[in-house]
Amino acid sequence: MGTAAEMPVGVVGAGTMGAGIAQVALEAGHSVHLYDPDPAALDRARGRIEDWLNRRAAKRAASGGPAASGGPTAPGVVAADLLRGLSVASSVEELAAGAGLIVEAVLEDLALKVRLFEALDAAATPDAILATNTSALSVSAIGAGTRHPGRVVGLHFFNPAPVMRLVEVVQPSTAEGPVVDRAMRLMTAWGKTPAVRMPRASSSTGSTGRTHWRRSGSSKPAWRTSSSWMLRPGRTATRWARSS
Numbered sequence: 001m002g003t004a005a006e007m008p009v010g011v012v013g014a015g016t017m018g019a020g021i022a023q024v025a026l027e028a029g030h031s032v033h034l035y036d037p038d039p040a041a042l043d044r045a046r047g048r049i050e051d052w053l054n055r056r057a058a059k060r061a062a063s064g065g066p067a068a069s070g071g072p073t074a075p076g077v078v079a080a081d082l083l084r085g086l087s088v089a090s091s092v093e094e095l096a097a098g099a100g101l102i103v104e105a106v107l108e109d110l111a112l113k114v115r116l117f118e119a120l121d122a123a124a125t126p127d128a129i130l131a132t133n134t135s136a137l138s139v140s141a142i143g144a145g146t147r148h149p150g151r152v153v154g155l156h157f158f159n160p161a162p163v164m165r166l167v168e169v170v171q172p173s174t175a176e177g178p179v180v181d182r183a184m185r186l187m188t189a190w191g192k193t194p195a196v197r198m199p200r201a202s203s204s205t206g207s208t209g210r211t212h213w214r215r216s217g218s219s220k221p222a223w224r225t226s227s228s229w230m231l232r233p234g235r236t237a238t239r240w241a242r243s244s
C-alpha cells in the first residue's frame with residue numbers, strides 16, 4: 001500500500017462531502033487533488049478546509065496534544081503545512097493520474113456518476129481504488145460502465161467527514177476482496193472506524209436497503225447477530241458514529 005505520502009488521493013466534487021473527505025486525507029498525510037467544474041465550489045472548499053485545519057491546530061495547541069476529534073495528524077503539523085498538499089486538478093484525467101485512491105463525491109445523480117466512473121477508470125492507474133460516497137445509489141450500477149468493476153467500492157463517509165468516525169465500506173458483489181481489504185486498511189489509517197456493508201444483489205443499496213455487515217478484521221457477515229454497537233438493528237449508524 002505504501003506510505004500516505006507516497007499515495008496521492010483524488011477527490012471528485014468539492015461540495016460538503018468532497019471538502020470534508022479531502023481534509024481527512026490531508027490530515028492522514030496524503031497529497032490531495034480536488035476536481036470540481038465549479039470554481040466557486042473549489043474556493044469554498046479550500047476556505048472551509050483551511051478554517052477547519054486552523055481551528056483544529058488551535059485546539060491542539062490549547063490542549064498540548066492531538067485535536068480531540070481529529071484524525072492521525074502528527075502534533076506540530078500546522079494547517080499551512082497540510083494545505084500545501086492540496087491542489088486543484090483541471091480535469092478528471094489530471095486528477096486520476098498517479099492517484100492510489102479516488103473518492104467521488106458529486107451530486108447524487110446516477111447518470112453523472114456512471115459517466116465519471118467510466119472516465120476515471122480509463123485514466124486511473126491499474127491498481128487505483130475507485131470509490132463512491134453515494135448515500136443511496138447502487139455502487140455496482142455506478143461502476144457498471146467501467147472495464148474494471150472489481151476495483152469499484154463505496155466509501156460512505158458521514159457528515160461532517162472530519163468528525164464522524166464511521167465509514168461504510170460498501171462491497172458490491174462485483175468488488176474484489178483485496179480491494180475491499182485495502183480500503184478497510186486505509187480507512188483505519190485515516191483514523192476512521194470502517195465497517196463493510198454488502199448490499200443484496202436485488203437491493204439498490206443505500207442505508208435503507210437490507211444489507212449484511214462485516215466488521216474490520218472479521219470475515220463473517222454480522223447482520224442481526226453482532227453485538228457491535230454500530231450493527232444493532234433499529235439504531236442508525238449516524239447516531240452511534242459521532243466521535244466523542
Ligand SMILES: NC(=O)c1ccc[n+]([C@@H]2O[C@H](COP(=O)([O-])OP(=O)(O)OC[C@H]3O[C@@H](n4cnc5c(N)ncnc54)[C@H](O)[C@@H]3O)[C@@H](O)[C@H]2O)c1
Nearest residue numbers: 013014015016017036038041105106107108133134135159
Ligand atoms: N451531505 C451529506 O450529508 C452526505 C452524507 C453522505 C453522503 N453524501 C453523498 O455525497 C455526495 C455528495 O454530496 P454533497 O452533500 O457533498 O453534495 P454537494 O451538492 O455539496 O456537492 C456536490 C458537488 O459536486 C459538484 N459536481 C457536479 N458535477 C460535477 C462533475 N461532473 N464533476 C465533479 N464535480 C461535480 C458540484 O459542483 C458540487 O460542488 C452525494 O452522492 C451524496 O449522496 C452526502
